[in-house]
Amino acid sequence: GVALAAWLVLGALVELAARARLGRGAVGESFRRLRNLPRADWGKALAHAGLGLTILGIACVTAWSIEDIRVAKVGESFPVGRYTLRLDGIEATRGPNYTAETATITALRDGREIAVLRPEKRFYAVQAMATTEAAIDRGLSRDLYVALGDPQATGGWAVRTYVKPFANWIWIGALVMALGGVISLTDRRYRVGAPARRAAPPGAVPAE
Known part of the structure; x- marks a missing residue:
């Protein structure tokens, strides 16, 4: 190609x-x-x-996309390709017609912060429907996607990360x-x- x-x-x-x-x-x-x-x-x-x-x-x-799915706890760092992601916190937020759990995830490369991502797990009470709002850091050479999943019974949250080169x-x-x-x-x-x-x-x- x-x-x-x-x-x-x-x-x-x-x-x-x-x-x-x-x-x-x-x-x-x-x-x-x-x-x-x-x-x-x-x-x-x-x-x-x-x-x-x-x-x-x-x-x-x-050919070179990277997908990572794992359970991360607040304060924990984990590698994804050439990047290191750190789950800094989870907070409850409210929108016009929904409530949400919003994560703050810092992306680093070679120890240097390159982006702060805030993916959300939203719940719409009227429709009784939950949705996932991914956070995206766009770049000319790659896109970095982070999505927040469900809380785990053993502690931590499911976090999905995707690196899409040259998307x-x-x-x-x-x-x-x-x-x-x-x-x-x-x-x-x-x-x-x-x-x-x-x-x-x-x-x-x-x-x-």
């Missing part, structure tokens, strides 16, 4: 360079040809590069593909190239 993503992104760049004949002649002339390429060429390159970024995100999430690249790639499509549609050939009307045959009588 990573190799396919690299092939798509690099292939799009190489095609642009070939169309502009980069490296042939003066540098300024090469960049002038690159700047004057039709917008459809730029759009096609962006769309292919965006597809590569999406494939990269899917491949990384599929946001899936959406970045989709946006790049959409941008490529928009740029292609702004190409002058599509805006102005209306077909000419055929000339009427000699002797034709206009309709009444």
Whole structure:
């Protein structure tokens, strides 16, 4: 998947360079040809590069995701991949139409605090329904999800942790593909190239 993503992104760049004949002649002339390429060429390159970024995100999430489910007590630290999470406390909170148990979990990497996450276990009295609200720390290279489970009879709380590498690249790639499509549609050939009307045959009588 990573190799396919690299092939798509690099292939799009190489095609642009070939169309502009980069490296042939003066540098300024090469960049002038690159700047004057039709917008459809730029759009096609962006769309292919965006597809590569999406494939990269899917491949990384599929291959290198980390999932950890355990029982943690207040004050306890536990490792998840390259991170260390510490359950600092559980407090009862109240929302507009629910009550909740809210955890405070500190995420550290190499001993340095990188995020404070507050997942919730909510209960809606009217619907008699319990829900789990995960806390998310988003980043360009990974997403860190933490969800609070039920209290355990032996003490502590169930804590679920997920590390999703390059998850946001899936959406970045989709946006790049959409941008490529928009740029292609702004190409002058599509805006102005209306077909000419055929000339009427000699002797034709206009309709009444």
